[in-house]
Amino acid sequence: MYQLSGVTKRYRRGKDSVNALDGVDLTIEDGGRLVIQGPTGGGKSTLLQMLGGLDRPSEGSVVLDGTDLAALPEARLTRVRAEKIGFVFQSFNLIPTLTAQENVETALVPLPGLKARERRERAGEALASVGLGERLRHLPGELSGGQQQRVAIARALVKRPAVLLADEPTGNLDESMRDEIMEVLEALWEEHAFTFVMVTHDSALARRTRRVATIRKGRVTVKERAADAA
Template sequence: MYELIGVTKQYRRGQARVDALAGIDLTIAPGDRLVVQGPTGGGKSTLLQMLGGLDRPTAGSVFLDGTDLARLSEARLTAVRSRYIGFVFQSFNLIPTLTAQENVETALVPLGVKAAERRRRAAEALDSVGLGERAAHLPSELSGGQQQRVAIARALVKRPQVLLADEPTGNLDESTRDEIAELLEGLWREHGLTFVMVTHDSALARRAPRLATLRKGRLTVTDNPKAAAPTPA
């Protein structure tokens, strides 16, 4: 699925050069669930952006199914993100003037899905996250956990191969955090997704089959054999 070879990302901070990623090598197989942890500023979100084609490395290659995302044009990158990669963020990123149903449908517009099919698939996606009865509600009428469920439905409605989540429970209380974590794990198993999540939460990290730790741009990966593997699709 993914193969990262010598991935480096450098930024300028005043006169100083900062290596957010320093020669990262990483393989992520289809169906893997990888959690990325590390201190603030250690490169976690930068790594996720590389996997999602949201940023390009200063050096190195990011292969997704044999295609180097770092070498694609912006138009082709946009097409890859639209079709193959779902994103979930800490801040939900819902459009406040659209209903839950309409927010989910927005993910299908770039794919050219017709209106009737968009409505059907969005309704199914909301049902799958337990929000079928809240489809007509605006984000302001939903709790934080419900808003994140809408965001997850929006990420999954296009039937991606990859789900990338950046601190998806960071704005939620402990009880809601556990609910969202269990939902994401269930969807990972059900759909056979390749799932990469950035989190500061060690309780979530312990549930993952693989844990990557990023410190000062350097990556260490360990396996957790006690975590459950997905049920084959």
């Protein structure tokens, strides 16, 4: 479970100080699903970075399963990210010279005790779970945008994380491909019961989720509602 208490992130802008997050209190249950929305510059991505341990708050605590990420030494924080948190980004972030399977395997390299054969097998299984079992040896440039994002999803989930954080995962895709990717993410969430937090500007995607956090000027409001789709 995530428990955020009084999370403030302050940036310097010339002589002024700007709060990207301003005293955020937020709870996300294990296996929960949350969409984060808000205007550009409102703090959406900053909040996701706090949840992922990619940045630290100026004030407050970000507690994941009893551990305050904001207080961890960098080496331990890196280990938590490697073992517990998967990331999916708008830009895919695939290595162009590696095959789909090799890209997915990169997420397993930091994990101790995994032999090369096990990494290959797990990467193949992860790609099959997103419908790319026959594309293992394709380079990113040989795949469509939707297929590249499926590779990125497989890479995020191959380490079997407790948390999946997605920052505008359909932002580079057309409407039909957007829906396909969301169906993949939703099916994987239902199957594996990871905690799923997604930033999106797309209201159609937000309506698929019962719990929506809106950020405006660094402050968060959470609403529960019936989803339009399962």
